[in-house]
Amino acid sequence: MELNGLTTGIASAKDEAALLALINLVQPHVPWTRAHLYWQFFDLPAGPAKLYVIRDGDAIVSLYAAIPQILEVEGHSLEARMVQDVMTHPDFRGRGFLHHLAGVCLDNINQSDIAGYTFPNDRSEKSFRRGGWSELCEVPHRSKDLRGHIHSGVSLRIEPLDGLFGEWATEVWNVAGLSVGVRRDAQFLNWRYGKPDNKYYKYLIEDDRGLLVLKLYSDGVSGVLHILELVLGIRARDLLPEVLAFCFDFAAGHGAQTVTAWLANGHPYAPQLDAAGLVIKPMRKRFVFVHAPAAYARRVEDAAAWHLTQGDSDVF
Template structure:
């Protein structure tokens, strides 16, 4: 088994073939967006296992995505663990550990501070028990049910009679009196950057979500993202909620991708307007990733979001970090220092 660094568009066809052959189809357009067209000029670290019995065939891949982060009041280059896949015929041979170890060695040589990510139920054991990841579980899933039939259908025992019960649709409406403007689908530009700069001062460790990053993230092929923003009398952005609606998990699911604001009341209003839009589009439930300690948690609480019990979560995901920069170990090992949102997810 040989290894190959994957760093150009020609290699994407090999990656596409590996995923398509293993029940995880990807389009070339999506792979190009993720691996080639990234706003982050440092690039990706992508290593694939080549089976010499196959003509240029990949039997495994491990990829991390370099990015700009804040941690302990300093800007660092860190990375997110993205694609991990080993074909069935190559499993049990240590290929996953071999690829990941080589990627991590290169990451340390490049001065990358850490790699974090969200292993699924199949790969979590390998990350936490073989690759020295620190477990920071659980992912802070929040849910806001909008239609009772959907949420009851996911609950044990009750799901058997959920269709016999009334399908109640409810959303708390936050009243407001403000001379500020509520606008929709505003460009993400320098006005947004001013808001992000102020908001980010309340974050210890997290991905830098400036306009450069957000515009790339929202260009994800095949997705439709919307936003609601609040502007003051000078036209300066005071709050923004970015969201999407997808057919997923057996229903129409809303996702709060990001919520950034200066004032809890204005943040609650922006979020509520986004939720009203989702409700009007027949959304069944809305999901978010948000810690209790996050600077925007008050807005989620004001709008009625609740922790999503692990028993009814749509997928099994875990949260962890592998640390390369020892100076950040104490901070990165503490989940209370992290900020997460659905912008950290690579599946929505």
């Protein structure tokens, strides 16, 4: 790769203006504000993002972002990086910049003995195959058509959470009995659902037996309800059918025609989602790739072991 006077390095909060300039040039349809930039890159509970960049003077012309999260694997905490927000200025494309930054990022992951995961689309997934990542699965996209839905009148106590998640939420995660997934403790949940300029519907299930986070989306013609988080203590899994019925009632009551969720086959909740009609309908446009230290690879590379939801994606 020929840099021809350009330099590589790590960006920080001091590069706010240069980062926003590149991001909003490349994706003007989803512009970022300063608040979004700090939420996404610098105010995470696991620490600031690793932002691998190539610079042309004061300008950033290529960005490869790796967001820190804490992955829980069979009760063990493992630092991880979620690769996202990968882009190059249009005037500098075709020079191998992202391939170079991807190699630097993966070397850093390997040297630090941490894990990585990412959700590339069908245009970028080949670069992860070539780069030594392992394909976990296609994104396990589930959906249910609500046309003809009849209100079920759920009697379960599912109450809105108006404030922050407390330590009760951490305890729900601790007793959920889930094998692999980003740790859903109170810190993570409060950061994740503090995303600027987004509205989330947060709920407690039977006081402290579970938690639920929903998001409505409408394109002006049709509406969709996304189930972003649904975690139950292992002894509360029998509540799942009623929780799903609540979600369907909520969606229909807000004019949504479709409910979506992510959850892999083999997950403890999967049979109940299937029975409720919330079934996997692969989109074949987005994939899940992972990379893990040898000691954790067997479990991290097992799609059925993962608690993978739409809340893991920054899109929602």
